[in-house]
Amino acid sequence: MTPQKKVSSVLEVTNGAGPSLTNTAMVRKGWSELPKELLTMILDKLDNRLDLNSCRGVNRYWKSVAIQVGIKQTVALWKPWDPSEGAFQRTIALLPYPTLKLKSFDVRTGFQQAYYPVAFNKFERTSNPFPTNSLCLTSFGPLECLPKTYLENGRVAPGYHKQRNYIELSNLFQICGHHLTYLHLFNMKVHPLQLYSVLEQMPNLEALTLTTVGMGGSPWSYKEEYKYKNVPKNYSPPCTKLTHLRIGNRTNSSLQEKLLEWFESQLISFECDSHPCRFIVKNFPDRNNEEESEYYVPFRKLERLKILLAWDEFYHDIVPFVPIKYLSVVLGQLVDYKDLESILEYVDKLSGTLVHLHLYLEIQYNIHEQIPLQRVYVVFPKLKKFAITDDWESSLLCYFLQRFTKLETLQLMNNSELKHNHDNLDEGELREKMEKRFEDENYWVFCNSLKTIEVHADTLGSEKPGKFLMINRKPTLF
Amino acid sequence: MALVRVISSDGAAFLVSQRLAKRSGKLKTEIETFRKSSDNSEAQPEIRIVTIRAEILRLVLQWLQQHQNDPVLPANQNEQDGRGDAEMGQSQWDRDFLAPMDLGIVMELILAANHLEVKGLLDITCKLVESKITGRTVDEIRTAFKLKSDFKGNEEEQTRLENRWCVEN
Incomplete structure (x- = not known):
């Protein structure tokens, strides 16, 4: 635009005293x-x-x-899950927005009522005992019940077991389960059947987290009330709205398999912090008939994925077909060049859709000579953010960078200098040193779109944010 | 320079360049409908905004003028990015612009920005209100926003109890 046009372009030609459209005096609206x-x-x-x-x-x-x-x-709070959250332990600490917690400990000792929503005392079909529609169950064993203390102030709820003086949890879900949108199971044992029947009561569930959940117990203690002897063959997934699944540390792999079997076709976000992360591909198409199964694309909606271990079958058969945008691969120490090779191959297959890539791999040996050359031509047109541990050979990093044509931010994690000189750190000096290093290692040259390099002392997303430096590209002189 | 007449609810008329007016989604569609319905392509469009009074309209236009060269944010920016665009638009000028306003004006400005579909302005005004809520107690919020409690019986006590376990987590 030309400078002449910079004249004031708003001109008031009449003032407020002109003919009014509304005859009544302007009533100011209140915040209510x-x-x-x-x-x-x-x-x-x-x-x-x-x-x-x-x-x-x-x-x-x-x-x-x-x-x-x-x-x-x-x-x-789940949705913007950031691949750079990285760390293993993180998942346990991730309790989302106020979640009602029920612990079996409370069941044994009697509830301290004050901690629980009042609505719980008189739950019935119309009222919602879960004020934020979320629930965290902690340490429940196979015997699922709530003590009668919950009910003393209110009327006797349906499902109340007169002889035994408690409500079964399954009854609570039967009556109020449709209110829940988020469920977290923590530190307990469940049987897949049990899980299925619980989930079946929660048709509006959108997110599910399992941390430290083992496989165990008989399917509910009251077998006669239990619908299935086995999870039915041609079942429909119990919660059709469930799109977010997070499987935390030390969770039984058979349970994982079951959950994936139920939900893989609808998942948008899947995080698995438990290893080995197993995906039984063969089971998926069974749900459809034989002819269709050939065209069946597993995980067809998945956009965010966090996995711990490289697992060949998963990489080669499933994930390349899906539109993954956010990928986090957490692997710890790389011991074998083959691992790196398979990860690189896998990542390359997702080059068309990736927006944010996070690789938590520590490389302890020199591998820069073995860069597979044929991959240099695979470019990542959408990738904006790339996070990686800061112990990679600069040449290997440049191999990445030159293919990330739209990359804006590079995050280097676990930088040893920042990590170990925590106390006697002179920021100016360190910044200068880093700037020089990035110049020398040609990061700016290899990736033209790169705007910022962040150097982090810790793994991203650890409990308390560690020291970090942000270095911006210097404006060019020409 | 093609102009458009924008008239407030209390009859004040503003002459605005069309280029500027089109930065508001509402005005843009209004101008386009006018173009389609009018045979004379030279005619000056006239738009009446019956819900916004002159004082507020002037503020919106002022803001638009200041930000006329900003890149237009796509409507679905929020979903893509999650956060960040609100802070991006917050300049010193914006802060000075908002500083003298009382919450009543801010409220009207929010309604106007929403009605005229001016995303940037809506963002900074909502952000301002959010900052007025942050760290305040219930009573302070009620006073600030001139709101009255309409809870009946023990509802208020119940809400307080419900809140308690949220804190305990």
């Missing part, structure tokens, strides 16, 4: 009249649950919106 969609937009920006809690207490209208926002965030 703010439309729901706008209030939602504002409250959605709050990232502290305490603030959202305050909003719940303002009035009925705000409370209803705050609850909706809370429910949305429960699942939404």
Whole structure:
């Protein structure tokens, strides 16, 4: 645009005294009249649950919106899962927005009522005992029950077991399960059948997390009430809305397999922190008839994937077909060149869709001479962010960089200098040193679109953020 | 320079360049409908905004003018990025622009920005409101936004109890 056009382009030609369209005096609207969609937009920006809690207490209208926002965030906090979250242990610490926690410990000792929502005391079909539509079950064994203390103030709920003085958890789900959108199982044992029947009661579930869940126990203690002897052959997946699955540390692999069997076709985000991560490909097409099975594409909706170990079958047969945008491969130490080779091959197959790539691989030996040359021609047109441990040979890194034609941010994790000189760190000096290093190693030259290099002392996403340096590209002189 | 007349609810008329007006989604469609319905391509479009009064309209146009050279943010930016675009648009000028406003004006500005589909302005105003909520108690929020509690019976107490376990986690 030309400078002449920079004249003021807003011109008020008449003032407010002109003919009024509304004869009545302008009534100023109050905040209570703010439309729901706008209030939602504002409250959605709050990232502290305490603030959202305050909003719940303002009035009925705000409370209803705050609850909706809370429910949305429960699942939404999952959605922006960032491949650079990296670390193994992270998953355990990731409890999303306020989740009602029930522990079997409480069952034995009697609940401290004050900690639990009042609504729980009088649960019935119409009321929702889960204020944020999320639930975390901790340490439950095969005997699933709630003690009667839950009910003392209220009326006797349906399913209340008069002789035994408790409500079975399965009954609670039967009555109120449709309210839940998020379920977290922590530190307990379940039988796949049990899991299936629980999930079946929760048709609106969107996200599921399992951490430290073992396989065990008989399918519920009350067999006669239990619908299935076996998970039916031609079942439909129990929760059709479930799109986010996170399997944490030390979770039984048979359970994993079952969950994937049920949900693989609908998953958008899948994180697996448990190894070995096994995917039984052969079972998937069985659900459809024989003719279709040939064209069956497993994981066809998957966009975010975090996996721990390289697993050949998975890499070669499944994932290359799906539109993965965010990929995190956590592998720890690389011991064999073959591992690296298979990972590189795998990543190359996703080159068309990847937006964010995170490789947590520590390389302890010199492998830069073995770069497979034929791959130099595979480019990644969408990749914006790349995170990798900072112990790679610079030449190997440049091999990556030159193919990432749109890369904007490079993150180097586990930088030893930042890590070990934590106390006597002179930032200016270190920055200069890094700048020189990046110049020498030609990162800026190999990747023209690169704007920033971040150097991190720790693995990204660890509990407390460690020291990090951000170095921007210097403006060129010409 | 092609102009467009934008008229507020209380009758004040603003002459705005079409290029500037088109940065508002609403005005853009209005201008386009006008073009289609009018035979004379030279005619100056006139748009009445019945829900926004002059004072607010002036502020919106002022903001648009200041930001006329910003890249237009795609509507679905939020989903792609998750965060960041709100901070991106927050300049010193914006802060000075918003500083003297009381919350009543901000509220009207939010409604106007929403009605006129000016995403950038909507973002910074919502952000401002969010900052007014952060760290406040229930009573402080009620006072700031002139809201009254309409809870009945023990509802308020119940909400407080429900909140308690959220904190315990």
